[in-house]
Amino acid sequence: MTDTTIAKLSDFVGEEVRLSGWLYNKRSGGKIKFLQVRDGTGTVQAVMVKNELPEEVFALYGELTQESSLIVTGLVREEPRSPSGYEMSVTGIEPVQIADPYPITKKEHGVEFLHNNRHLWLRSSRQYAIMHIRNQVIWAIREFFYNRDFVLIDSPLLTGSIGEEASTLFETEYFKLGKAYLAQTGQLYIEAACMSLRNVFCFGPTFRAEKSLTRRHLTEFWMIEAEMAYCDNEGNMKNQEEMLSHVAQSVVKNCRSHLETLERDISKLEGITPPFPRLDYGEAIKILQEKGSDVKWGDDLGAEDETILSNMHDKPVFIVNYPKHAKAFYMKENPDNPETVLCSDLLGPEGYGEIIGGSQREDDHDKLLARIREEKLPEKAYDWYLDLRKYGSVPHSGYGLGIERTVTWMCGIHHIREAIPFPRLMTRLTP
Amino acid sequence: MTDTTIAKLSDFVGEEVRLSGWLYNKRSGGKIKFLQVRDGTGTVQAVMVKNELPEEVFALYGELTQESSLIVTGLVREEPRSPSGYEMSVTGIEPVQIADPYPITKKEHGVEFLHNNRHLWLRSSRQYAIMHIRNQVIWAIREFFYNRDFVLIDSPLLTGSIGEEASTLFETEYFKLGKAYLAQTGQLYIEAACMSLRNVFCFGPTFRAEKSLTRRHLTEFWMIEAEMAYCDNEGNMKNQEEMLSHVAQSVVKNCRSHLETLERDISKLEGITPPFPRLDYGEAIKILQEKGSDVKWGDDLGAEDETILSNMHDKPVFIVNYPKHAKAFYMKENPDNPETVLCSDLLGPEGYGEIIGGSQREDDHDKLLARIREEKLPEKAYDWYLDLRKYGSVPHSGYGLGIERTVTWMCGIHHIREAIPFPRLMTRLTP
Numbered sequence: 001m002t003d004t005t006i007a008k009l010s011d012f013v014g015e016e017v018r019l020s021g022w023l024y025n026k027r028s029g030g031k032i033k034f035l036q037v038r039d040g041t042g043t044v045q046a047v048m049v050k051n052e053l054p055e056e057v058f059a060l061y062g063e064l065t066q067e068s069s070l071i072v073t074g075l076v077r078e079e080p081r082s083p084s085g086y087e088m089s090v091t092g093i094e095p096v097q098i099a100d101p102y103p104i105t106k107k108e109h110g111v112e113f114l115h116n117n118r119h120l121w122l123r124s125s126r127q128y129a130i131m132h133i134r135n136q137v138i139w140a141i142r143e144f145f146y147n148r149d150f151v152l153i154d155s156p157l158l159t160g161s162i163g164e165e166a167s168t169l170f171e172t173e174y175f176k177l178g179k180a181y182l183a184q185t186g187q188l189y190i191e192a193a194c195m196s197l198r199n200v201f202c203f204g205p206t207f208r209a210e211k212s213l214t215r216r217h218l219t220e221f222w223m224i225e226a227e228m229a230y231c232d233n234e235g236n237m238k239n240q241e242e243m244l245s246h247v248a249q250s251v252v253k254n255c256r257s258h259l260e261t262l263e264r265d266i267s268k269l270e271g272i273t274p275p276f277p278r279l280d281y282g283e284a285i286k287i288l289q290e291k292g293s294d295v296k297w298g299d300d301l302g303a304e305d306e307t308i309l310s311n312m313h314d315k316p317v318f319i320v321n322y323p324k325h326a327k328a329f330y331m332k333e334n335p336d337n338p339e340t341v342l343c344s345d346l347l348g349p350e351g352y353g354e355i356i357g358g359s360q361r362e363d364d365h366d367k368l369l370a371r372i373r374e375e376k377l378p379e380k381a382y383d384w385y386l387d388l389r390k391y392g393s394v395p396h397s398g399y400g401l402g403i404e405r406t407v408t409w410m411c412g413i414h415h416i417r418e419a420i421p422f423p424r425l426m427t428r429l430t431p
Numbered sequence: 432m433t434d435t436t437i438a439k440l441s442d443f444v445g446e447e448v449r450l451s452g453w454l455y456n457k458r459s460g461g462k463i464k465f466l467q468v469r470d471g472t473g474t475v476q477a478v479m480v481k482n483e484l485p486e487e488v489f490a491l492y493g494e495l496t497q498e499s500s501l502i503v504t505g506l507v508r509e510e511p512r513s514p515s516g517y518e519m520s521v522t523g524i525e526p527v528q529i530a531d532p533y534p535i536t537k538k539e540h541g542v543e544f545l546h547n548n549r550h551l552w553l554r555s556s557r558q559y560a561i562m563h564i565r566n567q568v569i570w571a572i573r574e575f576f577y578n579r580d581f582v583l584i585d586s587p588l589l590t591g592s593i594g595e596e597a598s599t600l601f602e603t604e605y606f607k608l609g610k611a612y613l614a615q616t617g618q619l620y621i622e623a624a625c626m627s628l629r630n631v632f633c634f635g636p637t638f639r640a641e642k643s644l645t646r647r648h649l650t651e652f653w654m655i656e657a658e659m660a661y662c663d664n665e666g667n668m669k670n671q672e673e674m675l676s677h678v679a680q681s682v683v684k685n686c687r688s689h690l691e692t693l694e695r696d697i698s699k700l701e702g703i704t705p706p707f708p709r710l711d712y713g714e715a716i717k718i719l720q721e722k723g724s725d726v727k728w729g730d731d732l733g734a735e736d737e738t739i740l741s742n743m744h745d746k747p748v749f750i751v752n753y754p755k756h757a758k759a760f761y762m763k764e765n766p767d768n769p770e771t772v773l774c775s776d777l778l779g780p781e782g783y784g785e786i787i788g789g790s791q792r793e794d795d796h797d798k799l800l801a802r803i804r805e806e807k808l809p810e811k812a813y814d815w816y817l818d819l820r821k822y823g824s825v826p827h828s829g830y831g832l833g834i835e836r837t838v839t840w841m842c843g844i845h846h847i848r849e850a851i852p853f854p855r856l857m858t859r860l861t862p
Contacts, residue, residue, distance in 0.1 A: 005629070007580070020660075020661040020825070022626070022823045022825075023823075039629060040625070040626075040627060040628050040629020040630070040660060041580070041629055067822045067823040068823055069823040069824060069825045096823075096824070096825055096826075097794075097820075097823060097824040097825070099821065099822045099823045100821045100822060102822055117815075118623075119620075119623035119815045119816075119818060119819065120623075120818065120822060122623060122624055122626075122627040122628075123626060123627040127627070128627055128628065131582055131584065131624070131627070131628060132582060132628075134583070135582045135583045138583055139573070139577050139583070142570070142573060146570050149438070149472070151562055151563060151566045152565070152566045152569055152570070153562065153852045154636070154653060154851065154852060155852065155853065156651060156852075156853040156855055157588075157636050157638075157651055158601075158638070158650070158651050158855050158860060159860065159861075160860040160861045170589075170603040170604075170605075170611075171603060171604075172601040172602060172603045172613070173601075173602075174601075174860055175640075175642070175857050175858070176858075177858070177860050180601075180860055182603070189550075189852065189853055189862075192549075192550035192551075192553060192862075193553055193562070193852060194471070195453070195471075195553075195554060196471060196553040196554040196558070196559055196562070197471050197553075197559065197562060197563075198436075198470060198471020198472055199471070204635065204636060205585070205588050205635060205636070207588075207589070209606075211606070219589070220587060220588055220589050222585060229471060230451040363528075384548075384550045384861070384862040385550075387550060387551065388550065389528075390530065390531045391498045391530045391531060391533055391551060392453045392454075392498040392499055392500040392527075392528060392530045393500060393527070393528040394451070394453075394500045394527055394528070395527075420585065421584045421585060421586065421587075421620065421624060422586065422587040422620055424587055424589050426606050427606070427607075427608070429589060429590065429591040429605055429608050429611055430590075430591045430815070431620075431623075431815040
């Protein structure tokens with residue numbers, strides 16, 4: 001008899017096979033019992049018929065509790081009424097471990113309860129679907145960059161230098177060297193690397209010790225950052241829209257059943273293709289003011305402002321050239337309007353808000369140094385970063401995409417904490 | 432005129448093109464000047480001929496310092512004597528930024544000096560090659576798992592639970608929840624996930640606050656960990672040898688020029704194919720004792736022991752079934768010899784030592800709890816991990832591969848610190 005998985009059942013119609021999995025659910029129709037068996041590749045209904053099975057095997061139905069592990073043998077049949085298209089006529093059952101009463105049942109559970117049981121909750125069909133979509137999003141991103149000869153440059157997580165927003169850093173003692181900080185960005189490092197390898201990216205976890213408990217914040221999240229030498233912010237935006245469109249189409253193509261599990265409107269993702277609309281920051285402010293926002297020129301956009309702009313388009317929208325003082329010190333001054341910088345935030349559609357921040361980088365040594373001083377950043381920590389403007393400085397641009405925000409959007413779910421296997425929030429560090 | 436890159440010059444023989452890059456080196460032959468130009472995709476010689484160029488362009492040769500950024504236009508020619516096979520006859524030069532005197536010159540520099548200038552050192556041909564090979568190693572690993580339907584499950588970096596080796600943890604304050612620790616493994620988390628998704632992996636940075644300064648240790652390194660439900664340690668080893676062979680062959684196929692830059696003996700990597708030899712721990716001890724080691728049955732193997740065993744084979748070698756008390760609490764007791772566990776360490780060839788540690792996991796709740804108590808681990812922190820043995824426990828196995836050790840071996844280099852873009856050692860936290 002062949003050992004196989006539920007995903008491959010279509011290859012074995014009419015044959016007897018052996019599956020190893022878990023009991024997801026069961027229901028009794030008297031002399032016929034139905035087992036919903038999952039094995040990590042799919043779910044199948046296994047049908048037990050009293051007069052086709054030895055008594056002791058049929059009796060196992062009563063013993064098998066939810067989430068018990070088991071080996072099932074049976075005959076594979078096509079079954080048009082089944083969601084998977086197949087069913088199994090049970091010929092044998094071998095319990096592996098009879099589960100204790102399973103804490104997650106069909107009744108409604110509170111969010112805290114589910115997160116306390118995250119190690120088990122991952123088995124639910126919804127979380128299973130989200131994890132598959134997350135897997136596809138990350139694969140598609142890496143595939144995009146690999147196929148374009150970008151070189152992965154893993155940036156350090158422990159760092160002595162200070163990135164942006166020093167108040168939200170986690171810190172740790174580092175041997176005799178004093179404090180180390182958990183990095184909030186790899187950008188400065190990949191700027192160095194792009195002067196060697198031209199097109200590079202980093203992709204790793206990122207930390208923000210931010211005291212905010214919104215549905216869009218995690219203290220630990222994953223970010224892909226790309227950096228391109230000899231590339232201006234136009235080229236930067238082009239890369240972003242191509243990358244993100246590739247991701248959306250890859251999810252649509254490879255995760256249809258998972259999107260259906262989540263009742264996602266797939267047409268919304270199918271429409272994510274280049275180019276994306278662009279809106280000048282100044283225009284955005286006018287639109288927002290007309291719509292009643294009290295935002296003023298010079299402000300960074302708040303979450304509500306972003307939602308308004310985001311809801312105006314079916315595609316992600318770039319907001320370009322923000323005021324210099326609303327943005328980070330390293331962004332390149334806009335030669336056409338030195339009060340602004342050559343940057344873009346990309347807002348996801350359907351109200352999902354900012355998912356990418358990008359800019360051309362200041363490549364002029366003296367202008368960069370002036371901005372470091374203006375922001376009162378520790379000049380010495382940026383010595384090596386300033387070096388990049390002394391030894392063959394070139395126009396260069398890059399961006400960072402938040403993975404969990406992207407997954408939240410692709411999945412069409414409400415809260416970012418479901419978009420990562422084991423979320424870390426201000427109030428949660430376990431399991 | 433076409434903008435292109437050095438990697439694509441073969442498409443433009445006989446045409447005039449424009450390259451953007453940096454001056455890697457230059458040399459003068461009087462009325463002919465030679466520029467070595469690199470652009471992050473390759474290096475090409477650009478030839479300046481005095482009587483073919485306007486005087487002011489020819490004069491730029493004197494101004495262009497090492498690592499100056501520049502745009503070069505010229506006619507592409509085949510040139511069999513050139514390593515790349517092509518050369519360029521310069522028609523124009525536009526300096527982008529004239530570099531300050533570059534700190535890294537042709538003379539020998541000390542290791543500390545080079546690491547202090549890591550942000551510039553990455554531009555050297557040797558580091559450029561290593562970063563490409565690292566990129567390929569990581570891509571090949573992800574490709575292997577994606578093509579086998581493994582689901583990426585990013586494990587948390589900040590954790591309240593304690594993994595192995597509590598004394599070597601970095602810690603940080605975590606809001607009102609007390610201390611958080613930087614994870615040393617994602618294994619426990621992916622064990623939970625494999626009960627949902629069957630075959631999973633995590634791939635992220637890992638931290639060891641270890642006070643060791645050897646050529647095989649970093650305080651921050653990257654690790655891929657895989658976990659498979661319904662898989663015993665035999666299946667586990669099979670997956671490891673297939674994965675690692677795929678990586679070696681992918682590097683051989685895609686990084687030949689980079690391996691040549693490093694003067695790597697490529698035949699050594701070509702020979703990395705399944706199966707890998709297996710050596711029982713007990714046999715290994717006997718061999719080591721015969722060779723004069725004072726290792727005793729019951730000890731874990733030291734670096735020198737590993738080197739001896741590693742040097743006996745052209746392929747990586749599995750050392751299987753170590754004594755229980757030399758290994759971590761979660762390894763499954765060997766039913767044939769309860770003093771040992773079902774585990775394997777994989778030693779790289781050519782003396783590169785341990786690159787993978789793997790095992791079948793203890794799936795019996797009571798045996799696992801007994802081991803947790805025996806090792807005096809904080810029982811409460813493992814509640815959720817023990818849950819996995821209550822709710823549908825199944826045989827499962829997994830392993831962890833150190834990326835930098837693998838890159839060091841593939842590259843044939845001596846010290847692990849060159850195998851990561853910005854190394855973190857006990858004595859180094861910058862740049």
